[in-house]
Amino acid sequence: MALSESLPAPHAYFRARTRWRPIEIAFWLACLLPYVFFPDYLSLASQIAITALFALSLDLILGYAGIVSLGHAAFFGIGAYTAGLLSKYGWGEPLTGLAAASLAAGIVGYATSFVICRFRHLALIMLTLGFGLLLEELANSAGWLTGGVDGLQGITTWKLLGLFPFDLYGYAAYSYALAVLFLLFLFARLIIHSPFGLALRGIRENLVRMPAIGAPSLAHMRSIYTIAAAIAGIAGALLAQTTETVSLESLGFNRSADVLIMLILGGTGRLYGGLVGAIVYMVARDRLSGENPQYWYFWIGILLVAVVTFLPNGILGGLTKLTVRWSRL
Amino acid sequence: MSGPVLATQGLAKSFGSLVVARDIEIELPQGVRYALIGPNGAGKTTLINLITGMLRPDDGRILLAGDDITALAPEQRVRRGLVRTYQINSLFPHLTALESVTLAVCERSRAAGTWWRQLTAYRHEVDEAYDILAALMLGPVCHRLTRELAYGQQRLLEIALALATRPKVLLLDEPAAGVPGDESKELFSAIAGLPGDITVLFIEHDMNLVFRFATRVIVMVGGSVLVEGTPAEIAADPQVRAVYLGKAAGKSLAEAHHG
Numbered sequence: 001m002a003l004s005e006s007l008p009a010p011h012a013y014f015r016a017r018t019r020w021r022p023i024e025i026a027f028w029l030a031c032l033l034p035y036v037f038f039p040d041y042l043s044l045a046s047q048i049a050i051t052a053l054f055a056l057s058l059d060l061i062l063g064y065a066g067i068v069s070l071g072h073a074a075f076f077g078i079g080a081y082t083a084g085l086l087s088k089y090g091w092g093e094p095l096t097g098l099a100a101a102s103l104a105a106g107i108v109g110y111a112t113s114f115v116i117c118r119f120r121h122l123a124l125i126m127l128t129l130g131f132g133l134l135l136e137e138l139a140n141s142a143g144w145l146t147g148g149v150d151g152l153q154g155i156t157t158w159k160l161l162g163l164f165p166f167d168l169y170g171y172a173a174y175s176y177a178l179a180v181l182f183l184l185f186l187f188a189r190l191i192i193h194s195p196f197g198l199a200l201r202g203i204r205e206n207l208v209r210m211p212a213i214g215a216p217s218l219a220h221m222r223s224i225y226t227i228a229a230a231i232a233g234i235a236g237a238l239l240a241q242t243t244e245t246v247s248l249e250s251l252g253f254n255r256s257a258d259v260l261i262m263l264i265l266g267g268t269g270r271l272y273g274g275l276v277g278a279i280v281y282m283v284a285r286d287r288l289s290g291e292n293p294q295y296w297y298f299w300i301g302i303l304l305v306a307v308v309t310f311l312p313n314g315i316l317g318g319l320t321k322l323t324v325r326w327s328r329l
Numbered sequence: 330m331s332g333p334v335l336a337t338q339g340l341a342k343s344f345g346s347l348v349v350a351r352d353i354e355i356e357l358p359q360g361v362r363y364a365l366i367g368p369n370g371a372g373k374t375t376l377i378n379l380i381t382g383m384l385r386p387d388d389g390r391i392l393l394a395g396d397d398i399t400a401l402a403p404e405q406r407v408r409r410g411l412v413r414t415y416q417i418n419s420l421f422p423h424l425t426a427l428e429s430v431t432l433a434v435c436e437r438s439r440a441a442g443t444w445w446r447q448l449t450a451y452r453h454e455v456d457e458a459y460d461i462l463a464a465l466m467l468g469p470v471c472h473r474l475t476r477e478l479a480y481g482q483q484r485l486l487e488i489a490l491a492l493a494t495r496p497k498v499l500l501l502d503e504p505a506a507g508v509p510g511d512e513s514k515e516l517f518s519a520i521a522g523l524p525g526d527i528t529v530l531f532i533e534h535d536m537n538l539v540f541r542f543a544t545r546v547i548v549m550v551g552g553s554v555l556v557e558g559t560p561a562e563i564a565a566d567p568q569v570r571a572v573y574l575g576k577a578a579g580k581s582l583a584e585a586h587h588g
Contacts, residue, residue: 190445193449
């Protein structure tokens with residue numbers, strides 16, 4: 001049995017999958033570079049970290065469970081308004097604000113999951129889109145609470161841990177956003193390497209087969225939808241706390257579409273896809289809108305067409321292919 | 330166990346005016362190897378769909394180990410030990426064979442709801458999955474993606490997934506469909522080697538395989554059960570020859586049995 005001996009043992013295989021690769025460690029270390037090289041761009045960096053967290057939450061449902069959503073910003077917005085309102089009415093402590101935001105978004109996510117998770121494909125896209133629009137108009141019409149189109153004003157975020165004030169340069173903002181992103185990334189990483197994560201991949205691969213192995217797919221999908229909603233809510237709260245304002249845009253259709261574009265750009269179902277996509281998209285937007293404020297979506301459009309045409313699995317999918325080809329040479 | 334492990338009572342299903350199941354009454358004792366045969370359109374796959382809950386019957390009851398399971402969802406029936414495979418491979422293309430079976434084991438052991446511990450902590454589940462694969466000769470390819478497996482290996486993986494749920498009753502819908510002749514014999518040897526306490530019902534068109542591996546045979550025609558008996562009884566049954574196989578085929582049926 002020389003053949004089977006040369007193969008990794010069953011346990012070694014799963015251990016290898018969960019092991020940290022050097023490229024991952026390099027990625028996270030690189031996240032510290034803005035402090036040294038781009039100290040003027042820490043505000044942008046914190047926005048990127050927040051958006052990356054939002055994209056990560058979408059990847060959990062889209063990339064792993066195959067739930068396509070065009071209304072994911074609803075949860076981002078719920079989190080943002082929860083943290084914003086909490087602060088406006090006298091409680092500006094950031095960490096408890098995050099907890100409240102994730103709770104609010106999670107509850108709404110759990111409630112809507114009963115409808116959402118029964119559908120797939122086109123119906124699902126329309127449902128999530130409709131749900132997002134509904135919430136946007138609701139926030140718009142409830143101007144007494146949300147500030148309507150003027151946005152929510154009067155938010156003051158207290159010092160982080162009672163020590164670090166949120167300044168103009170964004171040191172505290174970026175450190176805060178990056179730390180939360182990293183912790184929730186660890187959480188997401190734990191989920192996808194758990195038995196539950198394996199079940200999610202099974203749902204993505206073949207939903208119809210799942211009942212035949214005794215899997216309660218609906219319950220699995222409701223769980224991950226709730227978790228993703230809660231994480232999106234945290235991302236929204238981070239934005240509200242670091243910018244000290246919440247606008248209707250935070251739960252609008254554009255944000256839902258943007259995050260979907262970022263995730264597809266980066267590559268779905270690989271955890272880092274949303275992070276890489278958010279970096280590429282936000283930096284490109286910053287550069288392009290600086291040079292050509294009116295037409296920058298033109299370039300984003302070209303970028304999207306090019307990536308989807310030539311790299312069907314996103315930037316990371318393309319890179320993986322390249323490294324596989326190199327290692328075979 | 331004294332009573333039948335699986336029984337149906339007056340099972341009926343129609344699509345509009347087309348009757349696909351008519352008053353089906355079967356009783357399968359524990360550990361018996363049943364073949365379900367009949368011409369195309371006889372309602373064999375429909376019967377499996379009804380028993381496993383993929384289709385809702387218009388009338389009748391399904392009993393598993395004496396309990397009425399007619400109202401249960403498919404996954405609840407699987408949890409009680411009523412498991413099927415599919416005629417056309419229905420697998421997880423981008424999971425490895427080991428991941429697929431580990432998933433099925435985890436769903437059975439209820440570990441699949443756990444998101445706060447990594448899979449590496451579930452040594453028993455992984456070991457069990459590997460043992461199932463090894464028993465079906467899939468050990469050496471357990472780290473391959475399902476879509477990269479040879480067709481015959483994918484058919485075996487279908488069975489491995491079913492076994493991972495620890496079935497009491499296993500319904501195999503043409504397990505050797507599309508598998509070349511000599512390989513299908515191997516596949517049926519694997520089925521014959523399944524634990525003796527599992528009741529197996531398989532749909533198969535190759536009469537050689539039916540007579541070699543079945544201890545009892547059920548013949549279906551036009552949505553009803555025509556007759557049930559030992560392979561010898563079925564081979565000798567004039568009704569089966571006349572209605573199901575026609576004269577010429579009836580001859581080859583008898584030859585297949587004696588050969």
